[in-house]
Amino acid sequence: MYALGFIITREIYEDDQYGKVGAQKAKALARSLRQTKEIVAANVYNRAFTAGYTGGDGIVLLSTAHLNVAGGTYSNKIATDADISEAALEQASIDISGYRDDRGLLIAAKPKKLIIPYQLQFEVKRILGADGRVGTDLNDPNVLKQSSIYDQVVVNHYLASTGTDDWFIMTDVPDGMKYFERRADQFEQDNDFDTENAKFKATARYSFGWSDPRGLYGSQGA
Known part of the structure; x- marks a missing residue:
């Protein structure tokens, strides 16, 4: 559950001739809600190698010992952590x-999305954008x-x-990375009878995580 709000007194409302105070606060509240969701989602990746942030098998998201x-x-990570390269x-x-x-049968998984x-x-653009092999004088x-x-x-x-050289690959394995939304971003407003204050709030309920770790592959960089 994520929630935040603000209060505007009746005096401010009366004196705010151009509606700037309420509009600015409402805009900041919406931005805060968006920023929070982005951070919570990215934390799944930022903590993918961090002890203590484990999945259903008791192992961190990216590990050689699932x-x-x-x-x-x-394993769903490169055997020896390496910087991104060809x-x-x-x-x-x-x-x-x-x-x-889990029964040892090949599932014909494929890379779906590179997340960096x-x-x-710019390094990725060089690696993937050149017609020939990057950094060589060969004609390959x-x-x-x-x-x-x-x-x-x-x-x-x-x-x-925690690091600027971590990179990730989302695969096409079903039931991998997950996003559950119990309540979409919701904005509400009410007035307090006793104080005559106007109250504004924004709430949302959601969670990010994973079911099958094979839905992601990655490296911490060298």
């Missing part, structure tokens, strides 16, 4: 393609661009609260 229901473990993205695609279910902090946006093609594996790139400005 538990299978039928026994054994699986080689790292190729390895990520290979790892995701090798995802298996704003600090990595850029297979990442040709295969269109990472056509969908999302720059999230609310990432990187």
Whole structure:
């Protein structure tokens, strides 16, 4: 549950000839509600490697030791944390393609969306945008661009609260990342009879998380 509000006295309301006070406060309240939702959503990623923020299997979101229901473990992160690069993205695609279910059966998973902090946006453009391999004098093609594996790139400005080189890949595995909304953003207003104050509030109920960790893949950077 998220809620915030403000109060305007009757005297302010009477003296505010151009309606600036109420309009400014209402605008700030709406912005606060939007900012809160962005931060709460991004925290799922920002805490993906952080001990204490665990999922249903008691393991953090991105780990090399997730538990299978039928026994054994699986990984949804790169074996050795690496900065984003051509080689790292190729390895990520290979790892995701090798995802298996709890019974050890291949599920033919695919990368769906590359999610990065704003600090990595130009590096990613170089990696994915060039016709040839980046940083070499070879004539090899850029297979990442040709295969269109990472056509969908999302720059999230609310990432990187603990590091500016973390990167994530959302996969097409069902029941992965989740957003539950119990109450959409709601704005209400009422007047207090005794004080003659006008009260304004905004509320929302929602949560972000995940069910199947295979819905995400990532690295903390080198």
